Amino acid sequence: MQRKIGVIGGSGVYQMDGLEDAAWTEVDTPWGASSDAILTGRLNGVEMCFLPRHGRGHVHLPAAVPFRANIDALKRLGCTDVVAVSAVGSLREDFRPGDMVVLDQFIDRTSGRPGSFFGSGCVAHVSLADPVCARLSDHCEAALRAAGARVHRGGTYLAMEGPQFSTKAESRMYRAWGCDVIGMTAMPEARLAREAELCYASVAMVTDYDCWHPDHGHVDVAQILQVLAANAGTAKAMITALPALAGGGLAPCPCGCDRALDHAVMTARDKRDPALVARLDAVAGRVLG
Ligand SMILES: CSC[C@H]1O[C@H](OP(=O)(O)O)[C@H](O)[C@@H]1O
Numbered sequence: 001m002q003r004k005i006g007v008i009g010g011s012g013v014y015q016m017d018g019l020e021d022a023a024w025t026e027v028d029t030p031w032g033a034s035s036d037a038i039l040t041g042r043l044n045g046v047e048m049c050f051l052p053r054h055g056r057g058h059v060h061l062p063a064a065v066p067f068r069a070n071i072d073a074l075k076r077l078g079c080t081d082v083v084a085v086s087a088v089g090s091l092r093e094d095f096r097p098g099d100m101v102v103l104d105q106f107i108d109r110t111s112g113r114p115g116s117f118f119g120s121g122c123v124a125h126v127s128l129a130d131p132v133c134a135r136l137s138d139h140c141e142a143a144l145r146a147a148g149a150r151v152h153r154g155g156t157y158l159a160m161e162g163p164q165f166s167t168k169a170e171s172r173m174y175r176a177w178g179c180d181v182i183g184m185t186a187m188p189e190a191r192l193a194r195e196a197e198l199c200y201a202s203v204a205m206v207t208d209y210d211c212w213h214p215d216h217g218h219v220d221v222a223q224i225l226q227v228l229a230a231n232a233g234t235a236k237a238m239i240t241a242l243p244a245l246a247g248g249g250l251a252p253c254p255c256g257c258d259r260a261l262d263h264a265v266m267t268a269r270d271k272r273d274p275a276l277v278a279r280l281d282a283v284a285g286r287v288l289g
């Protein structure tokens with residue numbers, strides 16, 4: 001058995017080129033429809049799945065992205081690894097527009113988004129202390145460096161609710177909290193990927209300085225699109241390099257991502273809600289089955 005790599009494309013990344021036997025596939029999930037159909041195929045001999053987070057044509061607001069359906073669908077298609085690509089604002093001087101950040105921490109300021117696959121009738125608590133897979137992040141870093149990108153390894157992402165951008169007071173507060181970048185979508189995506197026992201890495205492209213920087217104008221969509229267009233090749237080159245780096249055999253994940261549920265489920269077998277357990281077939285069937 002080989003690894004299968006999922007890619008979630010963020011703002012500006014709605015397509016994946018170069019797949020052999022490429023086909024857009026609709027996946028039924030117990031959590032509703034995913035953001036769009038999923039593009040499946042092979043790249044350099046490795047099975048890949050690509051899902052545009054906001055849908056082709058950018059139709060979903062950040063808060064309305066069907067995060068559970070997206071993660072379930074990728075797991076259901078057999079992905080072992082998921083690389084998420086996002087556009088972010090920078091909260092520090094030395095993270096410049098066009099730079100790439102291989103994230104390692106998140107602070108969640110979103111509200112009201114369904115944030116777990118589990119619930120009454122099947123309660124589970126996974127660790128999020130290290131919310132990304134270090135091995136997959138290594139591969140992303142190597143792929144970005146090979147593509148000639150300016151790369152920062154490690155960074156804390158502030159997930160805001162949006163869709164409006166931040167006020168200056170919020171932006172300054174997030175800087176004081178030690179956050180490095182800001183966006184609207186990495187949460188609850190990262191939480192759900194952990195519950196689904198996926199190796200998950202999060203790669204952010206800096207598009208702006210949000211609104212805190214005295215020497216730069218306030219962020220707007222035109223500026224973000226311009227930076228995304230100018231640097232589109234970087235994300236594409238990273239994705240193209242991933243199969244050779246991350247597409248090996250199915251050895252256990254050294255970080256334990258693939259065993260996240262080993263000691264997580266609290267609800268006694270005889271108290272579990274059969275309907276919820278059935279919905280969890282793809283995500284948690286390994287431990288509930
Ligand atoms: C394009 S402006 C803000 C929008 O871009 C980011 O999306 P993604 O994380 O999917 O790349 C940000 O989170 C907002 O959703």
Ligand SMILES: Nc1ncnc2[nH]cnc12
Pocket residue numbers: 087088089090160165166182183184207208209210211219224
């Ligand atoms: N400044 C910003 N705030 C929130 N999301 C973003 N995505 C890109 N830039 C952003």
